[in-house]
Amino acid sequence: MNFAIVGCGFIAKKHAQAIENIQGAKLVAVCDKVSKAMEYYVDTYEAKAFTEFSEMLQREDIDIVCICTPSGLHAPLAEEAARARKHIILEKPIAMTLEETDRIIYACKENSVKLAVVHPNRFRPVVQELRGILNRGLLGTISHANATVNWNRNQEYYDQALWRGTKQYDGGVLMNQAIHNLDLLLWFMGQPEQIFSMEATRLRKIEAEDVSTGVIRFESGALGTVEASTTVYPRNFEESITIFGEKGTVKIGGANALYFECLTIEGMSEEEAEEILNKVKADPWGKPGHQCIIEDMIEAVNENREPAVTGEDGRRALELVLAFYESAAGNEPIYMKPVKVCM
Structure with a gap:
């Protein structure tokens, strides 16, 4: 083609x-x-x-x-x-x-x-492995999850182009950097029901936010926390997702969420866990996304x-970011409805 x-x-x-x-x-x-x-x-x-x-x-x-x-x-x-x-x-x-x-x-x-x-x-080896674990129900009922993106984007990064960091063309850390992590969180945890967020522009001379925190209640009843920033000194520090279930705890992390930092599941032998860990370590990036x-x-x-x-998947991630923005602006919880595309 x-x-x-x-x-x-x-x-x-x-x-x-x-x-x-x-x-x-x-x-x-x-x-x-x-x-x-x-x-x-x-x-x-x-x-x-x-x-x-x-x-x-x-x-x-x-x-x-x-x-x-x-x-x-x-x-x-x-x-x-x-x-x-x-x-x-x-x-x-x-x-x-x-x-x-x-x-x-x-x-x-x-x-x-x-x-x-x-x-x-979504196509990274560690993400595919975690998706498989969740699809098989190995963690049981999920109690809560954490999504973290603490990165560095210095002022020179934003000064490369006039549109960077603007609300009209770019957005802040949630819209630009953390949206990939939020997409994974939704892929793993399902539809959000309620969110509350705070944000700030602390260090970068931009219009949008450079640090954000928030909490989510999912339709399943599980809770989630989100932390995102571009203010970390001197380089990217962490991108991670941690999921806590009644039968297991799993964390994918590192500077770019490439590895299992924790893989503890009821009934999974040390040999099986080690095999999964080594498989990911052997090719952490996999085929380029x-x-x-x-x-x-x-x-x-x-x-x-x-x-x-799909476009609907992209819409879900955007809707979550916009709900975070709305909550932070109004200092109040936002109740979200299932995605319905208006035609």
């Missing part, structure tokens, strides 16, 4: 490299308002460069468009790509508002195109099924 990329910043290179590593996939076009930003893709992949998105979409040989622009630009570009009957791989977050998100999902359904949201952490997302999209198109990470 032939791919196009719109938005030729840092994350676009991960898409291009992933496409190159997939047999039968080819990057044929790129689009950016800044011509110089496209030179790498023209020179390396022989992609055709476009400064106008509508012009690029006229190419009939493009099957899938990867949208890698600032988040605040996702909605109009995704809608336009859907109307051009191109399947869409959309970087996180899916959009900045639920109204924009619903427009994207509707446009894709209306034009019979597939939509995948880039939450690649962007490659998994793109390969899955190709299969979804060929098999006429939904992608592994």
Whole structure:
């Protein structure tokens, strides 16, 4: 299948490299308002460069468009790509508002195109192992869970582009960094019912938050805590998810949530636990997550099924972030309803 990329910043290179590593996939076009930003893709992949998105979409040989622009630009570009009957791989977050998100999902359904949201952490070996443990019910009833992202993004990071750290185009630590962790928390724990959050902008000169804490009550009755920041000195400190059940305690952690830091389950022998731990340690990153997302999209198109990470999945993660923002702004609990996409 032939791919196009719109938005030729840092994350676009991960898409291009992933496409190159997939047999039968080819990057044929790129689009950016800044011509110089496209030179790498023209020179390396022989992609055709476009400064106008509508012009690029006229190419009939493009099957899938990867949208890698600032988040605040996702909605109009995704809608336009859907109307051009191109399947869409959309970087996180899916959009900045639920109204924009619903427009994207509707446009894709209306034009019979597939939509995948880039939450690649789901494909990490340790995450897949934990998902399997939960699917098998090995932890029993879950009492509570913790999700933590304590990272470093210094002022130079935010000063790279005017849109970074803005509420309109980027958001803060929850929307930009921790949303992957929140996606995993929802994938593991199910629908939130009630949340309460506090946030602050402590160290970075940005419009959005650089530190956030919150608590969640899930529909199952289980509780959750969330802690996220970009203020940690001097480098990324921890990304983790810990789940406490009546029959086990499991924590995936490290600076990037790549390893089991605890794997204690009733009835699981030391030998079995050691085998799982060693399997993850042998290849902690696994196949690059962007490659998994793109390969899955190709299969979804060929098999006429939904992608592994759908627009609705992206909406759930966004809805949780926005509920955290609303709670912090009003200093009050937020009661959440099951996801219902407005058409």
